[in-house]
Amino acid sequence: MEKPKNEKRRFPRKSIAATGELVDAIAGGASTIAMLDISLGGISFLSPFPLLRGSSWLIRFPIGKEVVEGPIQVVYCVKHSLTDAYRLGAELVGWEDGPMTAVEDYLGD
Numbered sequence: 001m002e003k004p005k006n007e008k009r010r011f012p013r014k015s016i017a018a019t020g021e022l023v024d025a026i027a028g029g030a031s032t033i034a035m036l037d038i039s040l041g042g043i044s045f046l047s048p049f050p051l052l053r054g055s056s057w058l059i060r061f062p063i064g065k066e067v068v069e070g071p072i073q074v075v076y077c078v079k080h081s082l083t084d085a086y087r088l089g090a091e092l093v094g095w096e097d098g099p100m101t102a103v104e105d106y107l108g109d
Helices: 096-107
Strands: 014-023 030-038 041-046 058-061 067-081 087-092
Touching: 014 041, 014 096, 030 096, 041 067, 041 096, 058 096, 067 096
Parallel strands: none
Antiparallel strands: 014 030, 014 058, 030 041, 041 087, 058 067, 067 087
């Protein structure tokens, strides 16, 4: 699939309507997030609180028939214009085998 000329992303994204969890790897607490879209390189979601650019988190969410989890690094965080939430974009960091296979399968549908 060829990307549009104004597209800055390396990988095409696909919408994903799911509820996931954002886990603080140090403190261990989890927060509910709303998944928006996903690609082979990243993910975007809505969070009830802002996250620092460059911060690392663990994300867990259903994709297809399984639940995947893996580390992410926040690339951007902006206040959503229509809700009290924050829209975040994050890079999938070191995803391999099971989790990445599930993402690839979902994107291939």
